[in-house]
Amino acid sequence: MRWLPALLSAVTLLGARSSLAAKKTSEERFKEFHAKSLTSTPVKLADSSYKQLTGAPRDYTVAVLLTALDARYGCQLCREFQPEWDLLSKSWIKGDKAAESRLVFGTLDFSDGRDTFMSLGLQTAPVLLFFPPTAGPHAAASPEPIRYDFANGAQTAEQVHTWLSRHMPDRPHPSVKRPINWVKWISTFVIVSGSITGAYVLWPYALPIIQNRNVWAAISLISILLFTSGHMFNHIRKVPYVASNGKGGVSYFAGGFQNQYGMETQVIAAIYGVLSFAAISLVVKVPRITDARTQGIAIFAWGSILFIMYSFLLSIFRMKNAGYPFSLPPFM
Amino acid sequence: MSANSLQVLAAAGKGESTRTALRVIILCLIAAAAVSSRLFSVIRFESIIHEFDPWFNFRATKYLVANGFYKFWDWFDDRTWHPLGRVTGGTLYPGLMVTSGVIYHALRALTIPVDIRNICVLLAPAFSGLTAFAAYLLTNEMTTSNSAGLLAAAFMGIAPGYISRSVAGSYDNEAIAIFLLVFTFYLWIKALKLGSMLWGALCALFYGYMVASWGGYAFITCLLPLHALVLICMGRYSTRLYVAYCTWYALGTLASMQIPFVGFLPVKTSEHMPALGLFGFLQLLAFLDYVRSALPSRQYQTFLWLFAGGTFGLGLAGLVIATSAGIIAPWGGRFYSLWDTSYAKIHIPIIASVSEHQPTAWPAFFFDLNFLIWLFPAGVYLCFQQLADEHVFIVVYALFGSYFAGVMVRLMLTLTPVVCVAAAIAISTVLDTYLDARSPDPENAKAEEAVEGATKKASKSGLKSTTKPLVGIYSYVSKGVVVTAMTLYLLLFVLHCTWVTSNAYSSPSVVLASKLADGSQHIIDDYREAYQWLRQNTKDDAKIMSWWDYGYQIGGMADRPTLVDNNTWNNTHIATVGKAMSSSEEVSYPIMRQHEVDYVLVVFGALLGYSGDDINKFLWMVRIAEGIWPDEVKEREFFTPRGEYRVDDQASETMKNSLMYKMSYYNYNSLFPPGQAQDRVRQVRLPEVGPTLNVLDEAFTSENWIIRIYKVKDLDNLGRDHASAAAFDRGLKKKRAAKKRAPRVLRVE
Numbered sequence A: 001m002r003w004l005p006a007l008l009s010a011v012t013l014l015g016a017r018s019s020l021a022a023k024k025t026s027e028e029r030f031k032e033f034h035a036k037s038l039t040s041t042p043v044k045l046a047d048s049s050y051k052q053l054t055g056a057p058r059d060y061t062v063a064v065l066l067t068a069l070d071a072r073y074g075c076q077l078c079r080e081f082q083p084e085w086d087l088l089s090k091s092w093i094k095g096d097k098a099a100e101s102r103l104v105f106g107t108l109d110f111s112d113g114r115d116t117f118m119s120l121g122l123q124t125a126p127v128l129l130f131f132p133p134t135a136g137p138h139a140a141a142s143p144e145p146i147r148y149d150f151a152n153g154a155q156t157a158e159q160v161h162t163w164l165s166r167h168m169p170d171r172p173h174p175s176v177k178r179p180i181n182w183v184k185w186i187s188t189f190v191i192v193s194g195s196i197t198g199a200y201v202l203w204p205y206a207l208p209i210i211q212n213r214n215v216w217a218a219i220s221l222i223s224i225l226l227f228t229s230g231h232m233f234n235h236i237r238k239v240p241y242v243a244s245n246g247k248g249g250v251s252y253f254a255g256g257f258q259n260q261y262g263m264e265t266q267v268i269a270a271i272y273g274v275l276s277f278a279a280i281s282l283v284v285k286v287p288r289i290t291d292a293r294t295q296g297i298a299i300f301a302w303g304s305i306l307f308i309m310y311s312f313l314l315s316i317f318r319m320k321n322a323g324y325p326f327s328l329p330p331f332m
Numbered sequence B: 001m002s003a004n005s006l007q008v009l010a011a012a013g014k015g016e017s018t019r020t021a022l023r024v025i026i027l028c029l030i031a032a033a034a035v036s037s038r039l040f041s042v043i044r045f046e047s048i049i050h051e052f053d054p055w056f057n058f059r060a061t062k063y064l065v066a067n068g069f070y071k072f073w074d075w076f077d078d079r080t081w082h083p084l085g086r087v088t089g090g091t092l093y094p095g096l097m098v099t100s101g102v103i104y105h106a107l108r109a110l111t112i113p114v115d116i117r118n119i120c121v122l123l124a125p126a127f128s129g130l131t132a133f134a135a136y137l138l139t140n141e142m143t144t145s146n147s148a149g150l151l152a153a154a155f156m157g158i159a160p161g162y163i164s165r166s167v168a169g170s171y172d173n174e175a176i177a178i179f180l181l182v183f184t185f186y187l188w189i190k191a192l193k194l195g196s197m198l199w200g201a202l203c204a205l206f207y208g209y210m211v212a213s214w215g216g217y218a219f220i221t222c223l224l225p226l227h228a229l230v231l232i233c234m235g236r237y238s239t240r241l242y243v244a245y246c247t248w249y250a251l252g253t254l255a256s257m258q259i260p261f262v263g264f265l266p267v268k269t270s271e272h273m274p275a276l277g278l279f280g281f282l283q284l285l286a287f288l289d290y291v292r293s294a295l296p297s298r299q300y301q302t303f304l305w306l307f308a309g310g311t312f313g314l315g316l317a318g319l320v321i322a323t324s325a326g327i328i329a330p331w332g333g334r335f336y337s338l339w340d341t342s343y344a345k346i347h348i349p350i351i352a353s354v355s356e357h358q359p360t361a362w363p364a365f366f367f368d369l370n371f372l373i374w375l376f377p378a379g380v381y382l383c384f385q386q387l388a389d390e391h392v393f394i395v396v397y398a399l400f401g402s403y404f405a406g407v408m409v410r411l412m413l414t415l416t417p418v419v420c421v422a423a424a425i426a427i428s429t430v431l432d433t434y435l436d437a438r439s440p441d442p443e444n445a446k447a448e449e450a451v452e453g454a455t456k457k458a459s460k461s462g463l464k465s466t467t468k469p470l471v472g473i474y475s476y477v478s479k480g481v482v483v484t485a486m487t488l489y490l491l492l493f494v495l496h497c498t499w500v501t502s503n504a505y506s507s508p509s510v511v512l513a514s515k516l517a518d519g520s521q522h523i524i525d526d527y528r529e530a531y532q533w534l535r536q537n538t539k540d541d542a543k544i545m546s547w548w549d550y551g552y553q554i555g556g557m558a559d560r561p562t563l564v565d566n567n568t569w570n571n572t573h574i575a576t577v578g579k580a581m582s583s584s585e586e587v588s589y590p591i592m593r594q595h596e597v598d599y600v601l602v603v604f605g606a607l608l609g610y611s612g613d614d615i616n617k618f619l620w621m622v623r624i625a626e627g628i629w630p631d632e633v634k635e636r637e638f639f640t641p642r643g644e645y646r647v648d649d650q651a652s653e654t655m656k657n658s659l660m661y662k663m664s665y666y667n668y669n670s671l672f673p674p675g676q677a678q679d680r681v682r683q684v685r686l687p688e689v690g691p692t693l694n695v696l697d698e699a700f701t702s703e704n705w706i707i708r709i710y711k712v713k714d715l716d717n718l719g720r721d722h723a724s725a726a727a728f729d730r731g732l733k734k735k736r737a738a739k740k741r742a743p744r745v746l747r748v749e
Helices: A003-022 A026-039 A047-053 A076-095 A114-120 A157-167 A182-210 A213-228 A231-237 A262-288 A292-320 B002-014 B016-036 B040-044 B053-067 B069-073 B095-109 B116-142 B146-158 B174-194 B197-213 B215-233 B239-256 B270-294 B300-324 B333-339 B343-347 B362-369 B372-386 B389-407 B409-434 B442-455 B476-503 B526-537 B548-558 B571-582 B585-594 B614-628 B653-657 B659-665 B722-733
Strands: A043-045 A061-067 A103-109 A127-131 B512-515 B521-524 B543-545 B597-603 B696-701 B707-712
Touching: A026 A043, A026 A047, A026 A076, A026 A103, A043 A047, A047 A061, A047 A103, A047 A114, A061 A076, A061 A114, A076 A103, A076 A157, A127 A157, A213 A231, A213 A262, A213 B372, A213 B389, A231 A262, A231 B389, A262 A292, A262 B362, A262 B372, A262 B409, A292 B362, A292 B476, B016 B116, B016 B146, B053 B069, B053 B095, B053 B116, B053 B548, B069 B095, B095 B116, B095 B174, B095 B197, B116 B146, B116 B174, B116 B389, B116 B409, B146 B409, B146 B476, B174 B197, B174 B215, B174 B239, B174 B389, B174 B409, B197 B215, B197 B239, B215 B239, B215 B270, B215 B389, B215 B409, B239 B270, B270 B300, B362 B372, B362 B409, B372 B389, B372 B409, B389 B409, B409 B476, B526 B548, B526 B597, B526 B696, B526 B707, B548 B597, B571 B585, B571 B614, B571 B659, B585 B597, B585 B659, B585 B707, B585 B722, B597 B659, B614 B659, B653 B659, B659 B707
Parallel strands: A043 A103, A061 A103, B543 B597
Antiparallel strands: A061 A127, B512 B521, B597 B707, B696 B707
């Protein structure tokens, strides 16, 4: 029975230790988390460590990303932003080994911190919270965290870096250092040298193609047709290929003059192409046909294709611009 | 005697001089058509300057005419960008104003008294006639067909893509710049064909004029070296090219550097580097050419390629290093947005906010060019048939131009000339083929083909479709059918152009027109009413704060100093105005006091359903302000929690407290029965209680409420803040207010 008090005291001691741990000073907590972040940053948090890290009297700064990386949640933005976030925290911690900026990066995944998400009332992820210090020389007036706005999609590390720097004046801001992408460099080198070799070997065979006027004419005409049918608009605005018309069907043509779908521009490019080709045939090919009958048929064929296609084009244009008054017979 | 004169008359129909006379008459008629199709707005409204930028150009021209050239050159304008001012003489393209000034003084010297405003209004139509002529000259360099040039002139004269920027009253740089563009290209082709230093110098002269007129001169600066480079790559280096290019580059660069706004940019910025690089490259080629003539050897070819390629690579590397080291300024923001198409969206909201900088959807191409758009590729294909140096130019221009027109709506303007030229080549080839009265003899043709087929093996370089000999068209019926169809398309084109010009491009946008129920036209003249009010009721130096869109109009029509205007050279200053508009009254008032603002002007379309108002532009003000003060202005807070942009009672608190919202909807309720206030632009019902304004007094509201002007209150006499002073006033006046306010009456004038 003599070991019981010893055990008891040990238990109480342990209990005291653990309660002591919860009441660690802000300085100690920072040291602990900074040590962790030196080995792996951002620090992976759970509910308890999140509470500990962001506890009220703190003389350091915390930036926590609340995210949902698991494939079950299907958070595309979270997965896109995660590498940027890791890169930012790594280069920050690396550039500030002495912890002069007193900033701790943390990541709390939904699967580890369900309660935190509940208590914050979060419906969406990712959320980036910035906890300014409540004590010390840089203490902020309000202990409330500042939320970063992900409204414009995934952000780059540099953008988040400027946001952080703005909220942390008078402290060092180690800049984001992107690691050299060796794979990219090596693959570029291989591809370039390979293509140079290929070009050298294939040169005698490629030269007739390069000097062929037909090839260049085809390239020029195709690019002109692409540009004039609004391909650059698709590229810049990232328009959908087709869209639903709200009645379960597919609408191929966007309503409105300033708008278009991907499919629509391809149709237009094809129409322009057919029209141009008909015109070219009429002036270049047809006068070179020696047989009078064949020539008559060719003229009739190309002429009607031209007429019908133009009429179709006008009818499409009237769809886009309701007030347009002109049309040609078949498609009135 | 009489028989003799008859003979002369008959011969004259075929003579060269008659043709020339006919050509001159046709060109004059085309010019007349070009001018008259641009007069819709003058006839419908009046001789008035349109839109926004032209008002500044008009104001600058008046200054030039009144004060002379040297004062204009040194003009420091303290009535814009208050309190910064603008070194106007050094930050504008003076070509347009100087042209009008010269015309004005020339007419005065001829004792024709013309108002400078009328010169400014009619300058663009007058120059469109010249553009048609320049298109005629350019096309004649491309083809031997007689009709192509005239067709190109006609197309150029009435194509909506060009009319959009050159109707009467649209007194903008483009008005003369397109003529200069086409004419410079003509002179370049001429210089290149003849290898003539004289034509090269003329080309440089007009290039200099172009630089003095429009920022779009960079298009020429990039296109000519590109053409030269393509020619060199095709192995067509010649002394003609050397002479033409070097003359143009040396003289043209010197000429462009005389413009203060351009200054040393031609040797510093990246968009001018291709021209400089090719200039150096041509010197090397000329040197090599000389070496070759001095030492003929078999190995020379290899030496040449290695030497030229190495030097070119070194030059390119040097350019990259100099750019990254900051010796050469990086590409301008607008040019970045042309290459990297998502650049503007991320980095420069002010560029993204301008609708002219948006990409072009396909209907815009068809709207502006009609059937020329599908004849254009056909014309380019025909250029591949002969592919002389000048045809290469058309091909390069076509590719370059259509890319840029696709990226930016505004650059449709630079594409239009080449479309007209190429389409004219196509149409004229059709007409030449099918309007030929002679029909070929089938037997003859067959025999000829047999002969050709026997001898033919050569001419591999040509197009595949042109290997067979040209025979001609046999049947008169098919000739008739094709010609009729083409005539139909041409007539449709004329109708289309007239319709587009009349409906889309002839609105001055200063004066709005609407149709009444009985079909008669009703003129809405709120803008001028408000500007006139400012001119007559405010101090001469009262500072007006408005969004930058209206800066030039306020300067031009109201003659009052403004904080920001359409020049947009200082993003921070614009953001300051954006912040004042998008913040609450307490934040905005100090900003307005610091900038000595006397009046605030907002455009409000809710009563009339005028969609181009400030509430619809408001998000851009927020975004631009957010770019500078991300902590104080946040775009997110102007949306409802569900991410909607609303103005009714669901609107976010930040939105409701913003100065812009309050100024727009202040007192708007009083027009409607309680709870019935409608916003006809956004189609919503507004909250029953309208916003209150503490730091501003309503000074003026125009007839249709499009323009509302507020006076900024002075500091309170008793030292209270405005909110409590206003609350105190409201508390006192609650009972008397109803009596004091006279009932609202409909103004009938």
